Structure formats: structure tokens, C-alpha cells
Amino acid sequence: MADHQYVFYGMIIDTPDPLTLRIRKQHVCVVNKGKIKIIEPYAGRNLEEYQNFMFIRLSESQFICPGFVDLHCHAPQYRQAGSATEVPLLEWLRKFTFPNEARCSDLSYARDLYTKLVSRLLRNGTTTAQYFATIHLEATKILANICQEKGQRAYIGKVCADQNSPDFYIETTDEGVRNTEEFINYVHHMQKGRDVAGTNALIHSVITPRFIPTCSINLLSQLGQLAKKYDVHVQSHIAETADQVAFVHYLYPSIGDGRDVAIFRETGLLTNKAVFAHGVYLAENEVDEMVTCGSALASCPVANFLFSKGVTAIEHFTRRGLNVGLGTDIGGAYSSNMLPVV
Numbered sequence: 001m002a003d004h005q006y007v008f009y010g011m012i013i014d015t016p017d018p019l020t021l022r023i024r025k026q027h028v029c030v031v032n033k034g035k036i037k038i039i040e041p042y043a044g045r046n047l048e049e050y051q052n053f054m055f056i057r058l059s060e061s062q063f064i065c066p067g068f069v070d071l072h073c074h075a076p077q078y079r080q081a082g083s084a085t086e087v088p089l090l091e092w093l094r095k096f097t098f099p100n101e102a103r104c105s106d107l108s109y110a111r112d113l114y115t116k117l118v119s120r121l122l123r124n125g126t127t128t129a130q131y132f133a134t135i136h137l138e139a140t141k142i143l144a145n146i147c148q149e150k151g152q153r154a155y156i157g158k159v160c161a162d163q164n165s166p167d168f169y170i171e172t173t174d175e176g177v178r179n180t181e182e183f184i185n186y187v188h189h190m191q192k193g194r195d196v197a198g199t200n201a202l203i204h205s206v207i208t209p210r211f212i213p214t215c216s217i218n219l220l221s222q223l224g225q226l227a228k229k230y231d232v233h234v235q236s237h238i239a240e241t242a243d244q245v246a247f248v249h250y251l252y253p254s255i256g257d258g259r260d261v262a263i264f265r266e267t268g269l270l271t272n273k274a275v276f277a278h279g280v281y282l283a284e285n286e287v288d289e290m291v292t293c294g295s296a297l298a299s300c301p302v303a304n305f306l307f308s309k310g311v312t313a314i315e316h317f318t319r320r321g322l323n324v325g326l327g328t329d330i331g332g333a334y335s336s337n338m339l340p341v342v
């Protein structure tokens with residue numbers, strides 16, 4: 001058998017456009033040196049020229065599909081996936097998640113955890129993931145290195161949080177900004193001088209304020225300036241749960257009416273490279289504002305079911321012009337697999 005030369009026979013599923021699910025049975029998919037050469041009906045197909053390729057017949061229950069894109073995944077929460085989700089979000093963060101994420105200050109712990117996570121996601125068929133790491137710069141670099149080594153396309157953010165976090169898991173505003181900038185430059189260097197935002201790059205840095213409650217307006221504004229300076233991606237949470245929405249309004253009642261979308265806009269983070277998770281409690285005008293700015297939404301149905309006590313109105317948002325993708329949101333959900341999410 002020649003290296004990486006296969007003929008697969010069986011069912012092939014893909015989505016040629018966002019509203020079409022295409023199922024092709026009894027097809028052949030010829031792969032030569034890692035690249036798909038043809039996908040055609042098997043009937044009448046002369047495969048003589050591929051006689052040196054390895055022939056793989058899929059079973060009735062197997063299929064081939066494009067790699068999954070997990071648009072919202074908390075890498076350090078892999079070990080706690082789906083546990084203790086019976087308490088409200090803010091309590092879950094304080095009691096379970098912050099202590100768990102803080103363990104990534106231990107780099108050998110982080111390396112072991114992230115190696116297992118990325119390997120698992122690749123086995124699940126997740127070839128692209130957008131990750132929240134932790135506030136720790138060095139552990140976030142380790143996640144980037146592991147994704148690069150294993151060949152997973154990854155959008156990775158060092159989480160920023162300078163308030164409303166426990167003493168053992170908080171940073172100063174300056175640390176948040178400085179370490180974010182260092183991570184952007186680190187990833188830029190990994191790409192060997194290519195544009196850090198280049199679409200061909202395997203690893204991308206993402207400016208990542210955890211969510212508005214853990215970020216001062218000063219931090220958010222400086223992160224907004226970095227987003228503009230480096231033209232890099234942005235991610236955060238938006239309108240996820242009723243208690244989070246109320247907390248943001250309590251903290252910043254005079255900024256954009258105390259609403260997530262307006263605060264991200266005011267601080268320069270509502271960009272056309274921003275992906276915000278959840279959006280269960282978005283108002284109609286906020287959806288329109290995200291569309292105008294070109295921001296996108298990561299819907300995480302499993303986590304929304306557990307925490308938000310609501311659903312993202314994907315079809316409605318899509319009809320209004322909002323780009324919506326899907327995420328697992330581990331560990332707010334129980335599975336790192338995209339199939340239950342889909």
C-alpha cells in the first residue's frame with residue numbers, strides 16, 4: 001500500500017450549503033497523500049488506476065463527513081465535563097470551575113490535560129476548535145504547542161479576568177493585557193512570520209475576556225485596543241444566563257444600559273472577528289447590532305439546556321443574518337463530541 005492512499009466505499013455526508021444536508025450512499029472517496037481526489041458514485045466506476053490504494057469498505061452504520069468545528073470549548077474544564085451542573089452558573093464557576101482551572105498553573109498538569117483533550121477531540125473528528133485556556137500564559141502556550149504538534153486547527157485565547165474572581169485565580173489589569181499581547185506575539189512567531197490572522201495558519205490567537213463580570217471596563221477597553229492593533233479574533237460569553245445578565249447590569253448600569261452587546265461595542269470588542277458564546281438572552285436589536293458589526297455566535301445547546309434554562313433561537317437569528325456555529329462548551333456540557341451537539 002502506498003502511504004496515505006485510500007479508496008473508501010460507503011456513505012458520505014456533508015452540507016454543501018448551510019441549509020442542505022447531503023447524504024450520498026454507495027459512493028467512493030479516493031484519498032491521495034492526504035487529499036481528497038474524487039467523490040463519485042461507485043456504480044460503473046473503474047477503479048483500476050487505484051489498485052495500489054488501500055480499499056476500505058465502510059459498514060452500514062459508518063459514514064465519512066468533513067471535520068467538525070467546535071466553536072466554544074474550555075480546554076481546562078475537560079476533566080470536569082458535565083459535572084456539578086445542577087447549581088446556577090455563577091455558583092458553578094466559584095465552587096468548581098475556578099479551582100479546577102487554577103490547577104493549570106502547574107504546567108505538567110496542564111500539559112497532561114491538554115494532550116488528552118486534543119487527542120480526544122481529534123479522535124471525535126473535531127479538526128478545528130476554538131478554545132478558552134486559563135489566565136496562565138505559559139499553560140496557554142502549551143495548549144497552542146500541542147494543537148500544532150497534533151495538527152488540529154485551533155483558535156486559542158488566554159483567559160482574562162481582573163475582578164470578581166477568587167484570590168487564587170485572578171490577574172491584574174496590566175497582567176491581563178501584557179500576557180494577552182505576549183501570547184499574540186508567541187502565536188505569530190509559531191506561524192514563522194506569517195500574518196498572525198492569516199487564514200492558512202494552523203494556530204490563531206484569540207483575545208479572550210472570560211465574560212463581562214470578571215473584567216473591568218479598563219481591561220475590556222485595552223483588550224479592544226489590542227484587537228484593533230493586531231487584527232486578531234475575539235471571543236467571550238454573551239447573554240448566557242439570567243443571573244449573569246442581571247449581574248452585568250448591576251456592575252455597569254450606565255454603560256450601554258448595562259447590556260453585554262453594548263459594553264462589548266463600547267470597548268471595541270464587537271468586531272467582525274468576534275465569536276460570542278450562547279446569546280440565549282439577546283434582544284432583537286442586539287442581534288441586529290451583532291449582524292451590523294459582523295460578529296458571530298457560538299450556540300452550545302447542551303450547556304444551554306443545563307445552565308441557561310433556555311435555547312438559542314438559531315433559526316430566527318440566522319434569518320436575521322447572524323452567523324451561528326455550534327460548540328460543545330465543555331465542561332458546561334457532558335461530552336466533548338460534536339455529534340450530540342449537532
Ligand SMILES: [Zn+2]
Nearest residue numbers: 074237277329
Ligand atoms: Zn463557555
